[in-house]
Amino acid sequence: MFALQFSSLSEFLHMGGVYTFHIWAVYLLFAVFISYNLLQPKMVRRHFLREQKRRAARDEELASKTNTQK
Amino acid sequence: MWLWFAKLGSPRWFYELSDKWLPWLYVSMLILMSIGLFWALLIVPEDYQQGQTIRIMYIHVPVASISLACFPLMAVAGTITLVWKMKLADMVAQSVAPIGAWFTGLALATGAIWGDQIWGTWWAWDARLTSLLIQFFLFIGVIALRSAIDSPDAAAKACAVLAIVGAINVPIIKYSVDWWNTLHQPASNFSMDPVAPNPPEVWVPLLVMISAVYVFFAIALILRTRNEILQRERRSQWVIDLVAREKNV
Secondary structure, three states: OOOOOOOOHHHHHHOOOOOHHHHHHHHHHHHHHHHHHHHHHHHHHHHHHHHHHHHHHHHHHHHHHHHHHO | OHHHHHHHOOHHHHHHHHHHHHHHHHHHHHHHHHHHHHHHHHHOOOEOOOEHHHHHHHHHHHHHHHHHHHHHHHHHHHHHHHHHOOHHHHHHHHHHHHHHHHHHHHHHHHHHHHHHHHOOOOOOOOHHHHHHHHHHHHHHHHHHHHHHOOOHHHHHHHHHHHHHHHOOHHHHHHHHHHHOOOOOOOOOOOOOOOOOOOOHHHHHHHHHHHHHHHHHHHHHHHHHHHHHHHHHOOOOHHHHHHHHHOOOO
16 A cells, blocks of 8 residues: 555656646646745735834834934 | 633734744644655555546645635634624635635646546536636635725625625535536545545545645635734734844844
8 A cells, every 4th residue: 555656766757658747737836836825924924024123213213313302 | 712702803812822823833734745745646556547647636636625615714704704893803804815716726727737637628617617716706806805995894894795695606616516417526435445446545645635735724824814913903012012022034
């Protein structure tokens, strides 16, 4: 039940030959789907944190300016 | 029980709890996905009819079945939004829509690739395929609807209604293969018998892949919901503190 179906790497990549493209296209799409949906939220989060830090820094600067004017 | 329910509705509480969940989810996804992919690609024997293309099933079936779970989830979140006005439920509803669109799109794409091999055609206006295409458009519709309405409260209500109404399509997709004669095959029964058409050596790795993709779905949903929480609560003190604590962004 647990025997490997392929005896070499090239045989594995070949996938029986007839539908090599179909099989690997599906697995490639799956890889794209997984990576996009994990990386996209991370990018959004990083963008959000940068934006908020910039805003906080600007507010602080503004506050210190008004303080010195007093 | 009600205290728990009210707490779960608090975005901050969810955010802090999911901090603890995420590492475990990542680890279980990695383990399940490695076992599942290794098994599906290297160990599952060739199908007597389909040959090596049986391996497409281990992607297509998990993705397609979980795409059917997205819409009911959105409908339940929409109902909670309408009835209890729970903020977190609307954030979940908003986050699940693009993920559902991705799942449905991938189910259609992998199905087309598989269909080209077993049916000799990429597409057919068959009940299963058409109803799944409608689900794809419904997800796009929910996303478009939210971005079209300026008031967040009105957008939340409108999307909740569309999610609840659109959920009628889910049983249609699920039972389309039984109700109508479709090119798409009906679901197979799992059998413990090693000489049955669908023996354990075929469906056990499928179950592993389904669990792996479910865990992935949970991670993707939690990540998006957390971003939505931060965005909507950005003026509250706990998010300001959190931003200040984050180094190197």
